[in-house]
Amino acid sequence: MDQQTVQGAARQQPDGMVHEGVPYREPALLARELRAPVDRALREGGRVVAVLDDPNRHALEDLLGSAAEAIEWRDPAEVHRVPAFTVATRWARLTRRNPRPEARTTVIAQHLDLPGVDLAHWIRLDAALNVALDGLPVTMLCPCRADADLELLLRVSHPALRVDGQSLPTGTLRDPTELVAEYPPPPPADLGPPVAELAVALDTLPAVRHLVAETAPRAGLDPERTADLVLAVNEIATNSVEHGPGHGRLRLWTRDGLVAEVYDVGRMAVPFPGIVAPPAAGARGRGLWLASELSDVLQVWSDESGTTVRLLAEAGRAG
Structure with missing residues (x-):
């Protein structure tokens, strides 16, 4: 492919997802690399959201001047305090809920060092972004400091580099x-003794809903969030009964809100649970999607x- 062809391809703006790694060596060079796509997005009236550390944010603000005021800045520690699949799901939601759906959403999401966030994250x-954003009108730019190992990782997880x-x-x-199979989510953390638990079976589903509804207000959830979590847990418990072994166990913890966990002895072969809505004509797979949409964090672990x-519903968080 000659240089003219490559440049022509770079100027095209597809209707669906663009997911590009952006290797860089210093903030000033990254800012120059980001200027063109940000200028274009703002000129076309698109939504621009940026998750950058302070040196890179300041370099981009200095280069853009007053135009930087139109960028929605997000705190990296806040964005990445939740699991990777949840981050991907939230970027997809942000894109779908763009107040100007006719314009593309542009997200600048730096890969950076954060406490408790490792390379596997x-x-x-x-990997999850390539699934969650597929077909959506979003440009996802992922700055990452350039070294041989990190650039190799960018190349296996991004369709293109800028x-x-x-x-x-x-x-x-x-x-x-394949990537998620090599770098699976870590096993569930031990949350200690639950504040409540109950056997899950066909005849206990009403009691499951009642227990969640009774416990949620004590965890700081308002009536709307309580109703959401009741429905989310009911979807998971019903899946366990109807599509799993037919019985399981519900446990609840009051930690930063209400954590609800359903365990059974069945296996679930779903690499990206709850990230993508199943086809409208499909009769299966809607439970995980609904549970994800109705909670703040959904995590699934399945082994022998x-x-x-x-599920987590955070206290004080709007529905």
């Missing part, structure tokens, strides 16, 4: 399911011992 996140103002196809993108689905 970024691999899972980029280098010197050009969008260059990597040709080395790997299947997201069984399947754990954990």
Whole structure:
């Protein structure tokens, strides 16, 4: 492919997702690399959201001047305090809820060092983004400090790299399911003794709903959030009964809101649970999607011992 063809491809703006890694060596160079796509997005009236550390944010603000006031800045520690799949789901929601759906959403989401966030988090996140954002009108730009190892990781998880103002196809993108199989979510953390628990079976589903509704207000959830979580837990418990082994166990914890967990001895082969809505004509798979939409965090772990689905509804968070 000649240089003219590559530049022509870079100027095209597809209707669906653009997911590009942006290797950089210093903030000033990153700012120059980001200027063109940000200018274009703002000129076209698109929504621009940025998650950058302070040096990169200041460099971009200095370069853009007053135009930087139109960017929605997000705190990296706040964005990445939740699991990678949840981050991907939230970017997809933000895109779908764009107040100007006719304009593209542009997200600048830096890969950076954060306490408790390891390299596997970024691999899972980029794999999940390729699934969650597929077909959506969003440009996801992922700045990452350039070194040999990190650039290699960018190449396996991004369809293209943005280098010197050009969008260059990597040709080395790997299947997201394969990446997540190599870098699976960590096992569920031990939350200690639950504040309440109950057997899950067909005849206990009403009691499951009642227990969640009774416990949620004590965890700080308002009536709307309580109703959402009751419905979310009911979807998971019903899945366990109807599509799983037919019985399981519900446990509840009051930690930063209400954590609800359903465990059973069945296996669930869903690499990206709750991230993508099933087809409208489909009769299966809607439970995880609804549970994800109705909670703040959904996590699923499945191995030879069984399947754990954990939901979090945060206290004080709007529905």
